[in-house]
Every structure is written in C-alpha cells, then in structure tokens.
Amino acid sequence: METPFAITLNAGTSRANHTGSWRTERPLYVDRLPPCNNACPAGEDIQGWLYEAESGNYEAAWRKLVVDNPFPAIMGRICFHPCETACNRVQVDDAVGINAVERFLGDLALEHGWSLPVVTLDTGKRILVVGAGPAGLSAAYHLRRLGHQVRLVDSAEQLGGMMRYGIPAYRLPRVTLDAEIARVVDLGVEVELGHAVLDVEAERRAGNFDAVFLAVGAQIGKRVDIPAGDSSKVIDAVSFLHQVAEGDPPLLGRRVAVYGGGDTALDAARTARRLGATDAVIVYRRNRERMPAHGEELEQALGEGVTMRWLSTVDRFEGGRLVLETMRLNEQGFPEPTGEFEELDADALLLALGQDTDLSLLKTASDVVVNDGVVQVQASMMTGEDGVFAGGDAVPADRTATVAVGHGKRAAHGIDAYVMGTALESVPKHELATFEKLNTWYYSDAPRTERPELERIRRQTNFEEVVGGLTEENALFEARRCLSCGNCFECDNCFGVCPDNAVIKLGPGLRYEFDFDFCKGCGICVKECPCGAITMVPEII
Amino acid sequence: MTRQPVRFYQVGSFAVGNRLLNDEDRTVQSSPNRTNSIDSGHRACQGCGEVLGARYALDAAMRATNGQLVAVNATGCLEVFSTPYPETSWRIAWLHSLFGNAPAVATGVAAAMRVKGKSEVRVVAQAGDGGTVDIGFGCLSGMFERNDDVLFICYDNEGYMNTGVQRSGATPPAARTATTVAAGPEPGNVFGQGKDLPRIAMAHDIPYVATATVADLHDLEQKVERAMEIHGARYLHVLVPCPLGWGSASDETIHIARLAKETGLFPVFAAEHGRVTSVSPIRHRTPVEEYLKLQRRYAHLFGSSPRPDIVARLQEIADENIARYGLVTEEAGESVASEVRT
Ligand SMILES: Cc1cc2nc3c(=O)[nH]c(=O)nc-3n(C[C@H](O)[C@H](O)[C@H](O)COP(=O)(O)OP(=O)(O)OC[C@H]3O[C@@H](n4cnc5c(N)ncnc54)[C@H](O)[C@@H]3O)c2cc1C
Ligand SMILES: Cc1ncc(C[n+]2csc(CCOP(=O)(O)OP(=O)(O)O)c2C)c(N)n1
Ligand code: SF4
Numbered sequence A: 001m002e003t004p005f006a007i008t009l010n011a012g013t014s015r016a017n018h019t020g021s022w023r024t025e026r027p028l029y030v031d032r033l034p035p036c037n038n039a040c041p042a043g044e045d046i047q048g049w050l051y052e053a054e055s056g057n058y059e060a061a062w063r064k065l066v067v068d069n070p071f072p073a074i075m076g077r078i079c080f081h082p083c084e085t086a087c088n089r090v091q092v093d094d095a096v097g098i099n100a101v102e103r104f105l106g107d108l109a110l111e112h113g114w115s116l117p118v119v120t121l122d123t124g125k126r127i128l129v130v131g132a133g134p135a136g137l138s139a140a141y142h143l144r145r146l147g148h149q150v151r152l153v154d155s156a157e158q159l160g161g162m163m164r165y166g167i168p169a170y171r172l173p174r175v176t177l178d179a180e181i182a183r184v185v186d187l188g189v190e191v192e193l194g195h196a197v198l199d200v201e202a203e204r205r206a207g208n209f210d211a212v213f214l215a216v217g218a219q220i221g222k223r224v225d226i227p228a229g230d231s232s233k234v235i236d237a238v239s240f241l242h243q244v245a246e247g248d249p250p251l252l253g254r255r256v257a258v259y260g261g262g263d264t265a266l267d268a269a270r271t272a273r274r275l276g277a278t279d280a281v282i283v284y285r286r287n288r289e290r291m292p293a294h295g296e297e298l299e300q301a302l303g304e305g306v307t308m309r310w311l312s313t314v315d316r317f318e319g320g321r322l323v324l325e326t327m328r329l330n331e332q333g334f335p336e337p338t339g340e341f342e343e344l345d346a347d348a349l350l351l352a353l354g355q356d357t358d359l360s361l362l363k364t365a366s367d368v369v370v371n372d373g374v375v376q377v378q379a380s381m382m383t384g385e386d387g388v389f390a391g392g393d394a395v396p397a398d399r400t401a402t403v404a405v406g407h408g409k410r411a412a413h414g415i416d417a418y419v420m421g422t423a424l425e426s427v428p429k430h431e432l433a434t435f436e437k438l439n440t441w442y443y444s445d446a447p448r449t450e451r452p453e454l455e456r457i458r459r460q461t462n463f464e465e466v467v468g469g470l471t472e473e474n475a476l477f478e479a480r481r482c483l484s485c486g487n488c489f490e491c492d493n494c495f496g497v498c499p500d501n502a503v504i505k506l507g508p509g510l511r512y513e514f515d516f517d518f519c520k521g522c523g524i525c526v527k528e529c530p531c532g533a534i535t536m537v538p539e540i541i
Numbered sequence B: 001m002t003r004q005p006v007r008f009y010q011v012g013s014f015a016v017g018n019r020l021l022n023d024e025d026r027t028v029q030s031s032p033n034r035t036n037s038i039d040s041g042h043r044a045c046q047g048c049g050e051v052l053g054a055r056y057a058l059d060a061a062m063r064a065t066n067g068q069l070v071a072v073n074a075t076g077c078l079e080v081f082s083t084p085y086p087e088t089s090w091r092i093a094w095l096h097s098l099f100g101n102a103p104a105v106a107t108g109v110a111a112a113m114r115v116k117g118k119s120e121v122r123v124v125a126q127a128g129d130g131g132t133v134d135i136g137f138g139c140l141s142g143m144f145e146r147n148d149d150v151l152f153i154c155y156d157n158e159g160y161m162n163t164g165v166q167r168s169g170a171t172p173p174a175a176r177t178a179t180t181v182a183a184g185p186e187p188g189n190v191f192g193q194g195k196d197l198p199r200i201a202m203a204h205d206i207p208y209v210a211t212a213t214v215a216d217l218h219d220l221e222q223k224v225e226r227a228m229e230i231h232g233a234r235y236l237h238v239l240v241p242c243p244l245g246w247g248s249a250s251d252e253t254i255h256i257a258r259l260a261k262e263t264g265l266f267p268v269f270a271a272e273h274g275r276v277t278s279v280s281p282i283r284h285r286t287p288v289e290e291y292l293k294l295q296r297r298y299a300h301l302f303g304s305s306p307r308p309d310i311v312a313r314l315q316e317i318a319d320e321n322i323a324r325y326g327l328v329t330e331e332a333g334e335s336v337a338s339e340v341r342t
C-alpha cells in the first residue's frame, strides 16, 4: 500500500479492539421514583412537570400536572405538601418549592384560559358520584377522561365540599376555586345540587347507574359534653365555617375561644378574628410540639393575633367565663389533669374537635362495611358492595383534600376496570431515588424562594388571600432547583466522563445509550450521574 | 476566553452539559461532534484518568485551533495504551519519539511548521509525570527558556505507571509505590522530596502556566482554550488519578480528583508570566483523610496500626497550599465549619 514519505506503517483503528469484553458489570439507564412523586397523595409526577417548567414550557408542565390532578391552583394554596417534606433537596439546603410552582402553573393556566383535554371517548357507562368535594370532583374528572358519563350530586348549594364550606377564602379565594371546578364540569359532568342522597341503593337503581362513588366526606363536627349555661354560645367549628362560607356568619361576640389543636381550630380562630373578635384564643390540651396543625398555619395564625392556651382543657362554660383545667404531659406524651383551674373570659366557644361521617345513606347497602365510622375499601376503592366505591374523608386515611383527589383518581380507575370488565392494572413502582443515589456535587447552590405574605394589618379585617404567588422568574428559579431525582435530565455527564467514549448521545429528548462494544464497565458514569439515573448490574456471561 | 457569568441552570457550570444552555455555552465534551481525539478500543485500564484528561485537553485544543493541531507524545501509558501495532486510537496528527525528548520534538515540529509557512498549525506536547518532571525535564526547561511555541501538557498520575508503578519526582509523600514500600517508621515515599513543576515552570517566566484536574471539565477546557490564544511556551499540569497505581476503585477516578482539589492537596490555579492570575476556590473544604482513605497506596496510614501523625503532616501540606494560593474564599470559609467532617 502507498504510504506518505517516512511512513512505513498504515495504522488501523483501535476500534477493532472490542474492550467491552473486559466488563464484569454493565451500566444500565434507569428511571427511579423521585421521593416527591412517591409522597404526593394525588400521585402527581412532580419531577416530570418540574422538568417541563425548568425549560419554561409552562403549558406543557401544566398539562403533565393535570393528568393526575385537575386542581393545581387549589392545591398550590391548600395542599400540606408532603412532597416537600420528602424532597431530597432538603438534605442539600431546603426543599424545592413544589407547592409554590404548582400554584404558579395553576394560576397561569387560569390566566391564559388553558382548558382540559376534550373528552372524545364514550363508553356508554353511567356513574353516580355522591358528594362534590375534592374526592367526588376528582373522580368525576378522571371518569370523564375515561369516557364514562358522570352524574355528580351534592346536598349543598354549590360545588366544592370542604374546599368551599370549610377552608376559608383567605387561604383559597373563591374565584380560583370556582374556575378550577368549572373546568372539570365543562368536560360534560351532569351536576345536581341541593339534592341529598338518602338511600344510595335506591338512587343507583332508579338512575340505572353502572357504579357509584361515595364521596360524602365527614360533615359532622364532633361535640363533647361541656356543662354550659343557657346563655353560653357553643358552636362546632365546621358549622361556623360553613355559615361564614354561605355569607351568614353567626354573631360570636368580641372574645372567642376555640377548643382543639388541628387546622380547623386555626381556621376558626383566624376567621373569628376577621369577623371582629378582639380575642381569639385557642385552647389545646397538649403543647406546640404535639399539635396536629401544620407549623406554617400556626405561624400565620399567631401573626394575626390569635393566641394560644397550651396544656388546657375546657371544664365548663358559664356566664361568659370558661373554666380551664391545666394539663401536664406524662412520659408517653399524653395529657393528664392536674386539678388546677384557670378562667378565661369568652363570649363564644367554637368546638374544633374533629369530624364524624354521616353514612345514613348506606342504610340498605348491607354489604358495605363501616368500621369506626368510616367505610372500608379495597385497593381499587371498592367497598364490600359490588360496584359501590368510596373515598376521601369517608374512608380510613389522612383527611386532606390532596388525599381525596388521589382517592378520586384511584376510584375512577377502579370503577373503569369494574364497569369495563377489565383487570385493574397495577404498574409496579420504580425503585426509590434516595438521596444516596445522587451526586449532589453537580448542583448549584441555590437557596429557596419564599412566597410573599400579605402584611399582617391587612389580614385582620378582611378575607383577602394571605399568601401570594411567585413571579415567573422566581417560579423558574424554584423549578430549576429540582435535582431531577432518579430521572435523566440530559446533563451530558455520562457522555462526557466516559474514558472509553462508550456513551452515545441520541439528541435532545432522546437521552443516551451505551456502546457495549467498548464499555469497560468502570462505573464512572454511574458515580458521576448527578441524579442517580444509571445503575450497575452484573454482566451476564 | 472570558468566563461566562453563569446564570442559575440547575447544574450551573458543574456538569458536562446542560440542556437549558445554548450549544455555545456548553463544554466541548458535551457535543456529539467533539473530535474524540483518542478513540474507543484503547487499552487504558477501567476508569483511567489519564485517557480522560487527554481527550478533554486535546478535544478542547482541536476546537480552539479548528483542527490545525499536531500532538507529540512521550513514552508512557498514554502512548502505550493508545498505539499498539497495528492499531491506533489517535484521530489527530500524532507523533511519538522517546520517553525523554517530547519537548524537543515538539519544538522541532513547531519550527518545521513555521518554516513551511503553516503558522496556523499549533503544537501540543504531552507526557506523564515521569516524562515531564524527571527524564524529560532538561528538554522541557530548554523549551521554556527559549519560549518555544508549544503547549506542554503533563498528565500527572504521580508515578511511573506504565512500567509498574514506580516512584517519580511527582509522587507525593507517604504514597506507596513499587519502589517506596510501605514499611518501616517512614512508610511510603519520603517527605521533603520531589518537584513542584507548575512553580518551576512559573519561575521560567513563560506566558502561561496552569493546573487542572479531570474533575472540573469547564475549568480544564477553559485553560486549554486560553493557552491556545497565546504563543510561546505554555504549560498545563493535569491531575489524572490512576486506579491501578493508586489502588482506587475504577468508578472513583473523578471523585478522587475532586477531593484532591477540595482538600487543598492539589491547588488548581492559572498564572501568566510568573504571576498567579486565578485560583479555583475550594467549594466544600474536606480533610485529607477523605481523599487518602479511598486509595490503597495510603492504606498503611489507616487500619489496625494507623499513622495519624503522617496524616497530619499531609494535612499540613494541604493547609500550606490553601494559604499559599488563597484557596479558601470567605464564602467557602463559612461553609468550612459546617462541612468539615471529622
Ligand atoms: C376547616 C377545614 C380546613 C381544611 N383545610 C385543609 C387544607 O388546608 N388542606 C387540605 O388538604 N385539606 C384541608 N381540609 C380537609 C379537606 O377539606 C377534606 O379532607 C376534603 O375536603 C375531603 O374531601 P371529600 O371529597 O372526601 O369530602 P368533602 O370535601 O367533605 O365533600 C363531601 C361532599 O359530600 C356532600 N354530601 C355529604 N353527604 C351527602 C349526601 N348524602 N348526599 C349528597 N351530598 C352529600 C357534602 O355536601 C360535601 O359537599 C380542611 C378541612 C376543614 C374542615
Ligand atoms: C529512556 C527510557 N527509559 C525507560 C523507559 C521505560 N518506560 C516507559 S514508560 C515509563 C514510565 C512512564 O511514566 P510517566 O511518564 O509518569 O507516564 P505514565 O505511564 O505514568 O503515564 C518508563 C520508565 C523508556 N521507555 N525509555
Ligand atoms: S429534588 Fe426534585 S425530583 Fe427530587 S424530590 Fe425534590 S422535587 Fe422531587
């Protein structure tokens, strides 16, 4: 062969040498389950929608979000965001502000009038949904998307359940609530309001429904026997908030005591303040550490002038005066009476001691099992009775709107399988993308952006929303704080760090693949993947 | 090149690429069109840091010179694993002569190009630490002193790795090699010997001297690019962990290089005409143990009869580097308290 001057050898390429044969282990691209997704009661693909938001594709992000949850603007205000508690970034600096970005997307969608995908399918199946709180609305949404006809009935005058009649407007403005609910109804949900279902079996038969979803919530405020004089005003907090929501607040006087330590107690006290109470005192039998209410909510309440009487129970209420017994916590953390008493002037006492269900509509549904006042359900959310499903506050679970939304979705899929006669497919969950799987060196240091809060003085007299939204810039920043746990975000690290050029880049959105002719199985790509999207598996010989 | 002010893009400027950035703002290595100066099929060990360093540096030099580049290579792993007859991994113009003469050969290539009027063709010479600080040092010092138009790159794996891990003038104190055994009261390589070639190079007053590691690609590429903007003698010293010689796991290569910098044991800086112009500050200050423990060449400092006294002397070296180059900035200093794990 002809060679240039002074060249005696035509070199061949080293690509003839397939170093892949050295391997004892091979890298494998995986998708792991981000802890935020794992913790979201509504089953949102948080990492997935943040990924879209990171590039400023807010509409795509919103569309990805509403696949699971039709209420981002609502959730972005009232969800207690267990996703943020689980977020891996907590171990770097602070959790990603998932909830704030969710609200940003939800508000943007309302502003731009983005609508939910049009339902094109019609299975001809008819489903009755009883109760139009978050569980019922979510079920209606998902059932419509699956092509079923939905009739949604509620005894109240308006849709929303506790989102309207419990949660006060300063946390969830009614324009937002109305707009997100309307978007679901617009998918073709038949709505009947002011109609209390008294016998669910009869209603099912009369309407010829293929299945029923019970989402009746827990409407009855618990009461305890407190000796009280005739003139003493004792109201349960749920009824109180309900009346306020209907625009018909009861007269409470200037000094209001609230008994209980949950979020409802805080909402009742904050609402009382806004209605003119000079003193709004929460009486709770344990201490701050053991209060079930969320810390953020408590901070906000204190900021609005709500005060606390820790370690106290109400003994009796007479003549404008509450007699409180002081408690002490025993070693197990349970409150025990001390026999010491104190007094507290009060014009009204609001009881926020939890809620009970009213399941009288099940009187003829004999196969439905009710334990401890809640309906027992299987994984598909079906009760003991064929074709009768239940979810939300009426079944055993955490009582939050987000859990209710998740139940609605799960039930819709259970109902779909039931009416279509198909098996309910359970997609196996990916392995969890725990913090140790990440290489956080690669992420920029970036402290969290907090949402602005309404000045305190303005919160004491009106029902204006307390917590503001993020600006576009801040929302983008917050989205980009996401570590993309367990899911490739195309950082090119594996492509760059391979000493053997054995990673092939497939182009934007297409990710990468390994060239096993040359991969020696060193594992550097695995170690240097920031988000833990590669694993090492033994080579099959 | 002036460094991009980095806006916040999730992985900022730490990762190789970033889907949120324009192509121009990403590294050379993130591009599917990078040269791959050294091709697959080479016989470097699993997880070799040297081959990675060479691809990083040469691909960047190829981009900076529009492909008008000749590379001269001293004997050593990089030459041996890339070019066993009849194969070669080099996809660029590449020339090998001897162990000790790469700087002189490169000077010759540069002179030849000048004579032929091909001034656009630039020359890079490369060698291991043995080829640089020991046998090649006379030629290199001459190349510096004459200010020949060559970028000399040393891939420092801290020993003669190709011939079986013998000590070089760049082997750090206390490290075990085949010729500095881990025995006796002063196990491993002795303290107080060896050469700090970046500082020797600076003493020649050449236009550009810089250090880098395979753990910070952006920095390495930026330094190559800067070097190619300058004519005359330039020197780049790249730390490249060697899984075989250091006794480290093959997947730890980049992590170890990162720790070398974060402990202060390997200061990363740039200098022009004998003056330090920039340093890469430590981001998370780390005690030397974290670096040493990952390498079997330091195993005799730990285990059943540990030598905290020797570890402390190594820590002193790191602390001196930190003081000399100002590697701890105020911000990083604040994080020191919280991040130093003991
Ligand atoms: C004051 C307060 C504040 C709260 N704050 C939050 C919060 O910030 N975040 C959060 O996630 N959760 C919060 N919750 C809890 C949350 O509102 C509930 O968990 C959630 O609304 C339960 O949803 P659901 O659909 O099961 O029931 P509900 O929302 O209670 O809806 C049930 C609906 O069924 C209707 N219904 C009942 N019986 C019948 C019948 N026989 N026939 C026809 N209709 C019937 C009711 O009228 C009602 O509209 C709060 C609750 C309260 C009370
Ligand atoms: C004059 C001469 N002496 C000895 C050798 C044998 N030899 C080949 S490579 C090498 C060591 C190379 O060490 P270094 O330069 O650090 O490169 P590394 O292999 O560590 O990358 C030696 C001693 C030689 N090729 N030529
Ligand atoms: S960093 Fe992102 S993906 Fe990871 S848990 Fe937090 S929000 Fe989810």
Ligand code: SF4
Pocket (backbone or CB within 6 Å): A026, A027, A497, A498, A499, A500, A501, A502, A503, A514, A518, A519, A520, A521, A522, A523, A524, A525, A526, B047
């Ligand atoms: S870095 Fe390259 S050689 Fe190493 S395991 Fe990954 S693909 Fe294989």
Ligand code: SF4
Pocket (backbone or CB within 6 Å): A487, A488, A489, A490, A491, A492, A493, A494, A495, A512, A528, A529, A530, A531, A532, A533, A534
């Ligand atoms: S290193 Fe980056 S590009 Fe490679 S799998 Fe991980 S996230 Fe994706």
Ligand SMILES: [Mg+2]
Pocket (backbone or CB within 6 Å): B128, B129, B130, B155, B156, B157, B158, B159, B160, B161, B168
């Ligand atoms: Mg060497």
